[in-house]
Every structure is written in structure tokens, then in C-alpha cells.
Amino acid sequence: MKMKEPRPLDGVIWAIRRARRIALICHVSPDGDTIGSALALRLGLLQLNREVSLFCQDRVPQYLRFLPGVEEFRQPEEVAEDERFDLALCVDVSDATRMGACSSLMARTEHTAQIDHHDTNEGFCEENCIDPKAPACALVAYELLQRLYCQITEEIAICLAVGLSTDTAHLVYNSTTPEAFRVMGELVEAGAPIAKVYRRLYRERPPRQVALLARALNTLTYHHGGQITSIALTQQDFDACGALSEDAEIIANYGMDIQGARMCVFARENGKGGVKLSLRSVHPWQVSGVATRFGGGGHAQAAGATVTLPLEEAVQQVVEAMKEELEKDE
Numbered sequence: 001m002k003m004k005e006p007r008p009l010d011g012v013i014w015a016i017r018r019a020r021r022i023a024l025i026c027h028v029s030p031d032g033d034t035i036g037s038a039l040a041l042r043l044g045l046l047q048l049n050r051e052v053s054l055f056c057q058d059r060v061p062q063y064l065r066f067l068p069g070v071e072e073f074r075q076p077e078e079v080a081e082d083e084r085f086d087l088a089l090c091v092d093v094s095d096a097t098r099m100g101a102c103s104s105l106m107a108r109t110e111h112t113a114q115i116d117h118h119d120t121n122e123g124f125c126e127e128n129c130i131d132p133k134a135p136a137c138a139l140v141a142y143e144l145l146q147r148l149y150c151q152i153t154e155e156i157a158i159c160l161a162v163g164l165s166t167d168t169a170h171l172v173y174n175s176t177t178p179e180a181f182r183v184m185g186e187l188v189e190a191g192a193p194i195a196k197v198y199r200r201l202y203r204e205r206p207p208r209q210v211a212l213l214a215r216a217l218n219t220l221t222y223h224h225g226g227q228i229t230s231i232a233l234t235q236q237d238f239d240a241c242g243a244l245s246e247d248a249e250i251i252a253n254y255g256m257d258i259q260g261a262r263m264c265v266f267a268r269e270n271g272k273g274g275v276k277l278s279l280r281s282v283h284p285w286q287v288s289g290v291a292t293r294f295g296g297g298g299h300a301q302a303a304g305a306t307v308t309l310p311l312e313e314a315v316q317q318v319v320e321a322m323k324e325e326l327e328k329d330e
């Protein structure tokens with residue numbers, strides 16, 4: 001009899017079945033997908049009477065702190081001297097360096113496994129379930145929880161809905177599969193408050209973030225007949241608003257929301273003498289090549305880099321590079 005191909009999740013399920021103490025690890029600069037998926041897994045694994053620890057190198061951003069269990073997150077340096085784990089399970093971590101300081105936990109653990117959806121993931125754990133077709137890691141987490149016969153409670157549903165919403169911009173990106181809609185439907189059935197998720201993730205903002213956005217829009221500049229736009233914020237802008245670095249995440253897209261814009265750059269002083277660049281483009285134009293020129297990288301339509309140049313100089317150089325990129329196609 002021919003052996004059936006092992007399902008990609010089988011190895012991860014086996015690793016969980018034989019583990020008692022499990023450490024869930026999120027990626028640096030955490031987003032809703034890594035945090036939501038890990039929180040959902042924690043709740044599911046608690047149903048299976050596992051001891052679960054949650055780790056992330058960076059603090060969970062404010063806008064995700066409404067999620068159940070979020071207060072359980074620890075930074076790797078908070079781990080007790082004698083703490084050991086049977087399994088480290090990485091969640092939405094595209095490569096080992098994306099764990100940041102959490103990689104130190106790997107030395108305290110017997111086995112390693114991961115679930116992820118980045119097609120660049122080369123499988124750095126013993127057991128790897130990587131589904132590049134999944135628009136969010138939350139979809140893989142959902143399947144895993146079902147395969148473990150966990151009950152999808154209202155709390156689990158809200159965590160997974162946040163993960164799925166984050167990576168698909170509430171189910172509107174090109175990557176959104178019919179499966180993603182079906183799963184979101186099931187999560188809503190399980191009690192995920194989809195309107196609340198939408199408001200918390202995309203509408204509601206602290207006043208300091210609105211103040212920063214106002215300053216950002218004041219710097220909006222059109223280049224190359226409006227095909228390129230730029231936004232630039234100084235450290236002084238952040239200080240004046242009492243804004244945090246995470247408050248700037250939403251700004252990059254505004255340069256892209258303008259009719260006729262094909263590429264945009266959002267540049268901000270990073271407080272360490274450098275400038276952080278966020279680049280965006282409208283399909284089919286690509287900014288990954290521009291990012292590479294400045295020592296960065298990323299996706300075709302969303303990329304970034306950090307440079308050591310004065311703010312204005314940085315913007316000028318990126319705009320020049322973008323012009324060259326656009327002229328290639330003309």
C-alpha cells in the first residue's frame with residue numbers, strides 16, 4: 001500500500017502532542033498576525049492542559065492590547081534562570097533573525113517548530129509548516145487548532161480575526177483567498193466582533209497619532225507630475241506630538257491614496273542619526289528595487305530601508321531613484 005503524503009501540519013502536531021511546556025515566539029516589531037495567532041494558540045493549548053509562555057522581543061503595540069491574554073507576553077530577558085521548555089513554536093516568523101532576542105530561548109528548549117506563511121521562509125525549525133498561499137499565519141493557526149480538536153471559543157475567534165484582518169487589510173488585499181473569507185465567516189460565527197475589530201485596527205487612533213498625521217500631511221509633496229509623493233517627519237515632529245515610533249506605521253499609505261500616485265516615500269528621522277524609509281507603490285509598479293538600492297528590501301509594493309543621510313537629502317535621493325524606476329517603463 002502506498003503511504004499517504006504526510007500533511008504539512010503533521011510534524012507540528014506531533015511536536016505539540018509530546019510537549020508539556022510550550023514557548024510561543026512572535027517576530028520583532030510585532031503586528032496583528034503574529035500576536036493574534038500566538039494568542040489564539042495559547043488559548044487552544046491551555047485547553048489541552050499545556051503550560052504556555054508567550055514571548056516577543058518588542059512590546060505589544062498599544063492598538064493590539066485589547067486582545068485576550070496580551071498581558072501574558074514576556075520579553076526574552078524576563079525568562080527565569082531555570083526555566084526550560086519542551087517546545088519553542090515560532091509564529092509568523094519568516095526567518096530566524098526575525099525572532100530578534102527571542103533566539104536566546106532556543107537554547108532553553110528541547111525541540112523547535114513553526115507555523116508561517118512567508119514564501120521566503122527556508123524552514124529553520126525541526127518541524128516546519130509554511131503555507132505561502134495563506135494570506136495570514138492566522139489561517140494556519142486556525143487549521144492547527146482544529147486539527148488539535150480545540151474548541152474555537154469567542155476569545156480565540158477574535159484573536160484569529162485580528163490576525164487575518166491585519167495581513168489582508170480586512171480582506172481586501174489581492175492575497176485574500178476564498179478560504180480566507182470562509183474562515184472569517186466561521187470566526188464571525190464563533191463570535192468574532194468584526195465591526196469592533198475593524199474600528200480598533202483601522203479607525204480608532206490616539207490623539208497623538210492624529211496630531212502626527214496632521215504634521216505628516218502638511219509635508220506631503222508631489223514629484224514627477226504627481227506620480228511620486230513624499231512625506232517627511234523629523235524627530236521634533238514626534239516629540240511635539242508625544243508620538244511613538246509605532247504611531248507612524250499608518251502614515252506611509254497616505255502618500256499612496258492620492259489619485260495619480262504610483263510610488264511614495266515616507267521618510268522619518270529614527271532618533272539614532274538615521275532616516276527610516278517606507279516605500280509603497282501601486283501594482284504593477286515596484287519599490288523593492290528602490291529599497292535594495294538603499295540597502296533595504298521588502299515586497300514588490302511595500303518595502304523599506306534605513307539610511308544615514310540628512311532627512312531632505314534622503315527624500316531627494318529616493319525620489320530620484322523612483323523617477324528612474326518609473327522612466328524604465330516609459
Ligand SMILES: [Mn+2]
Pocket residue numbers: 033034092117135136137167
Ligand atoms: Mn503574517
